[in-house]
Amino acid sequence: MAFSEFRPLDEKSLIDYIKAVPSLSSKLGNNLDGLKIKEVGDGNLNFVYIVVGPAGSLVIKQAIPYIRCIGESWPMTKERAYFEALALREHGRLCPEHVPQVYYFDRTMSLIGMRYLEPPHINLRKGLIAGIEYPLLAEHISEYMARTLYFTSLLYRSTTEHKCSVAEFCGNAELCKHTAQVVFSDPYKVSQYNHWTSPYLDRDAEAVREDNVLKIEVAEFGERAQALIHGDLHTSSVMVTCESTQVIDPEFAFYGPMGFDVGAFLGNLILAFFSQDGHADQVNDRKVCTDLIIASLSLFLCLLFSNSICFPLRYLMV
Structure with missing residues (x-):
């Protein structure tokens, strides 16, 4: 490790850190003169630095022990970086075409060094808002899911392998708690975090809250440790070009x-x-965009369930 205890890095100390880590400095061609460093974190949880030099580039992501946009009054485990690095490496091993490579991980510093997805890669959500067409999106995402879900499940692994992996990721309990609240709990009860268009959807919201059968099904669904899942796979967790999906x-x-x-x-x-x-x-009525999104959605499902690794629809949906 570069430092013996945790400390948040800034643009200046990051250069010193990179100099002390050969696996990072080598990705910059061991040439640290004229580095350009830009902090691009979304401001909520982590610091994310794009580091570009004359002979290479990389991304540094550092977790801090609180929610960044709020401050130290709201603690958040920095161990989340460990599980992120672990998942990136495992998913990257299974599907290297669609997961950025991890160059280095420092558990003490809660820091990941990884491949920089250079322009024209952009956030998929921004691309969809801009009306950009992504003809390979369905093919790439279905391949990513089929490989990462199948090869981390009991459909492929031994019971011992699976149980050991499940046990390790149980350590990500704090972030799982947030998932459980936001996805499996709050939507099915009265909560200050629930929002809908009132009064038009009042009856629909009430119907969800009063559906005890649904709530039992949701609770059982959330407890199934079937595979190593991404856990937050929205369109802002995907970087794209017309030829690449990461x-x-x-x-x-x-x-x-x-x-x-x-x-x-x-x-x-x-x-x-x-x-x-x-x-x-x-100028653009977005009809082509809506047609392409529906086509991508349908193709994604077709490709996923007919994937060459025989990803089984029955097991996925039970």
Whole structure:
């Protein structure tokens, strides 16, 4: 490790850190003169630095022990970086075409050094808002899910391997707690965090809250440790070009139900579909965009369930 105890890095101390870590400095061609460093974190949880030099580039992501946008009054375990690095390496081993390579991980510093996804890679959500076409998206995401879900499940692994992996990712309990609250708890009860268009959807919200059968099904679904899932696979967790699709930010990773990642991604595509009317103008009525999103959604499901590794629909959906 470069430092013996945790300390948040800034642009100046980051250069010193990189100099002390050969596996990072080598990615910059061991030439640290004229480095350009830009902090691009979203401001909520982590610091993310893009580091570009004359002979190479990389990304540094550092978790801090609190929610960044709030401050130290809201603690958050920095161990989330460990599970993110673990998931990136495992998913990257299984699907290197669609997961950025991890160059280095420092558990003491809660720091990951990884491949920089250079422009024109952009966040998929921004691309869909801009109306950009991604003809290979469905093919790439279905391949990523089929490989990462199948090869980390009991369909492929031995019981011993599976149980050991499940046990390790149980350590990501704090972030799993947030997932449990936001996805498996709050939507089915009265909560200050729930929002809907009132009064038009009041009856629908009430119907969900009063559906005890649904709540039992949701609770059982959330407890299925079927595979190593990304855990937060929305369209902002995917970086894209027209030829490349890269899945990032699996800090919420845990062993959970296969359908969780599939449903999260599908739900985001559906939201993108319904949002297109709001982005329409006199120049672009967004009809082509809406047609492409529906086509991608349908193709994604078809490719996923007919994948060459024989990913079984029956096991996914039970």
